[in-house]
Amino acid sequence: MTEMISPDLFASVPDPDGRFGPYGGKFVAETLMSALAELEVVYRGLSCDPDFQKEFDSDLAHYVGRPSPLYEASRMSDAIGGARIFLKREDLNHTGAHKVNNTIGQALLAKHMGKKRIIAETGAGQHGVASATVAARLGLECHVFMGAEDIKRQSLNVYRMKLLGAEVIPVTSGSKTLKDAMNEALRDWVTYVDNTFYIIGTVAGPHPYPMLVRDFQSVIGREARRQSLAMTGKLPDALVACVGGGSNAIGLFHPFLGDEKVAMYGVEAGGHGVETGQHAAPLSAGTPGVLHGNRTYLMQDQNGQIMETHSVSAGLDYPGVGPEHSWLKDIGRVNYVAANDDEALTAFHHWTRTEGIMPALETAHALAYAEKLAADMTPDQHIIVNLSGRGDKDILTVAAIEGIEV
């Protein structure tokens, strides 16, 4: 690509219209335009307010448990015999995944805006749980929209949300998964826009969401950068993260984008195989279009209808991706690859047995790719994998696939 890779370039997005190159923007119904403008003004004000930053940092430290450790997976690294692999342990956060970094931030915004009711969409349920958690803590009413199909495969998280006091609303339209949950959340927001804050769980949606979710999640990469320097004396040679909407990946990647020598790999859900069409890998096999408020790569047919996706992991089962990822793909800064269901399941077992860390099925996609990548590298090099979430929520799914009754 023609653009120079420099720190300035990455600090320049999104532009004032919310664009990352041709991607992003605000493709929403008129009713939401003033709510988005208000959110942007509030966020731009608070993001440079030291008191707000202090409140956010304090919550991350004392409520979430940050910084999360950077852990060297020595046994796995030795077994592979290539690069050293480090895991950024987002699974150790309160609620068990990276999602809470963002919900803490957005809940603080909701509080500052005086909103008493929050809504969220969820796929695997991790973002729903993280939203229900912050709602409980702040005494806010919480409604979580979840595809009826996902409610079946993530029953533990559904119950967790209910225990936390949230109302889980099953979405029965369309493919009954994450994209439909987001449609329904947007419909709710249009209806109750005056008193409701919509906590979007990923770096997608209309501007300013991709920007503010990225900013809240970037704590992952900032910590990893410091930890890498402290533990190895240098920056990592490569970063690996799974990509559904892409919030854990952006969170890890963003503070390193200007470091030319750090290679980056975003791992999409290859489902039954990208070549079969049954997957959730828009960056690997999709085309640009407009969905859920932003222009980005999508899985769509020749008529512009959004296609149904497939992934063993509910959290990656989404036909779009955050607009910044689309831009990073086009300018060649990040390599987007895919791992299939089978590869993720193999990695799930392999890492659980070798390191005693049970990853979420989403995360297992990143680990599957990291194994291959490390094998082609040398022991003087190191990789950081974002261990975005823990796998407890997936135990029943894995058991069902393997025909085991729990």
Next chain:
Amino acid sequence: MSRLTPCFETLRDSGRKAVIPYIVAGDPTVASTVPMLHRLVAAGANVLELGVPFSDPMSEGPVIQRGHERALANHVSLTQVLDMVAEFRQGDQVTPIVIMGYANPVERMGYADFAAACAAAGVDGLITVDLPPEEVGPLNVELQKVAIDNIFLISPTTPAQRVGTITANASGFIYYVAVKGVTGAGHLDSSDVGMHLDVIRAETTLPICVGFGIKDAESATAVGAMADGVVVGSALIDTMTVAMESGDSLHDGIEKAVTLLGSIRTGIDNM
């Protein structure tokens, strides 16, 4: 110039209001759409709004969502919607047709090809729910080349200072969304509508039509007294589908919707 401006001028000169039905192209069947459009004109429709089915109709309530789902089950694409318009034009060269949908099918076709195809089919205007003025520039350039009106939504949450930005990009008419919410939802507060229409009229001489929440002759009349036209969508589709679910034939279901539109026409004309 499209058929919209002359249509509204004629209505204004005769002191009448526009009655605008909305149906989803290809719902409930592909073959029913064009005959239903002709029947709606016979029952008093002045402008027709034809929904382009989309997999993710984010601003629609359950009634119209189901309409989109039925149309997609019939494999109706944007190209076919335009074919339906062309077919309608063989029997009616006068009634303006506005197509209403979401950005992605248009993006996929490409703006220039889309505008040309609309012009060839006999489309007069376009409403794209998720293309606010901030995002519409490149498409508007193509639409203007072929004199197709781009119709924008203004909602109860649109700040007064933003109304001018919207009307500056608009032609044909302005579509005022009467309730915060999705199509077919909510209760219409006509005094609130009146207040907003005054704000819009201060910025534009374009006709203003009101939709979302108009269910019958009564609600249509309340709004029609203040606006230049009313849009009825969910109520028609609901009438049709409820009739068919309780055993009516396709023909009878459509006729019940047509009868509802006729009663709205009569109500508005006699107010």
